[in-house]
Amino acid sequence: MPDPPDAPDRAPTLLSRWAGLSGNVRGVLFIVVGAFLLIVMAGLVKHLGQSLPVFEVLFVRFLAGLIVLLPLFWKIGFASLRTNRLPMHMARGFVGTLGNVCFFFTLIHLAIADSVTLQFSRPMNMIVIAMAFLGEPFRINRGLATLIGFAGILMLTRPFGDGFQPWALVGVAGAFFGTLVVLTVKLLSRTEQTMTIMFYFALWTTIMSAIPALLSWQWPTLTEWLLLALTGTLGIVGQSMFTHGIGLGETTFVLPFDYLRIVYSVLIGIVAFAELPGLWSWVGMAVIIGASLYLLRTEAAGRTPGEKPST
DSSP: OOOOOOHHHHSOOHHHHHHHSOHHHHHHHHHHHHHHHHHHHHHHHHHHTTTSOHHHHHHHHHHHHHHHHHHHHHHHOGGGGOOSOHHHHHHHHHHHHHHHHHHHHHHHHSOHHHHHHHHTTHHHHHHHHHHHHSOOOOOHHHHHHHHHHHHHHHHHHOOSSTTOOTHHHHHHHHHHHHHHHHHHHHHHTTTSOHHHHHHHHHHHHHHHHHHHHHHTOOOOOHHHHHHHHHHHHHHHHHHHHHHHHHHHSOHHHHGGGGGHHHHHHHHHHHHHHOOOOOHHHHHHHHHHHHHHHHHHHHHHHTOOTTOOOOO
């Protein structure tokens, strides 16, 4: 009687199953997990910000990310760090530092779901910047979607009446600086490798956040040190997974899944901080998501023949 076939040999391995998935599916999985890690990081920032200075949390987050990257460059060689565009890398680090400062302050003083949702106003900011500084033509559908998106921001910030929270304006400023980060990445990516861009961003943000961190330094407890290290690690890993996911799939297919950050932030806000979004928050979230998705879908579908995508 012949021996039964070896079951483990017949069963497809995990790697073969992964390789069999389409680029879009793999991209979505990376973005879904990366989005979750980034929101867990945001929750840790909110928690740590209750007892530690914001600039200290920011500095350790950037430093931990830089430390995580160094072994990778040790393996692939530091020759990849050569660049002729150091001023542009510095500019990206500057606007990135300002954007994260605003985001961290907003996380600490507002509901985590509101803070995260305001970050998704960047597509509207990008349309305005592209028309003002990149010479892109005005289109009615883009203009209307942008106005509707900003209406959603007004619903979140609630400048009308007693519900207004000044820290929401800091969140809006953070989203604007985040848009400038995207713009500088677009410019850098024409000549620079992704790993080079990531390294110099981690380096300059660490340097730029060091001085205010040292001026306001408060020595963390052992538990806080561990959480700070975890915050930095989750930040760099989550962002790397997001970037890799965008590269694996079609942008217009995989990017909408990044809006799961808002869902994650609502859940973490309820479970960890007892934050239940109010009516205006829910409506504002829906309007901002809808306007952003519309801009994303029409960006690819609405080009005329021969028109190049914006860079």
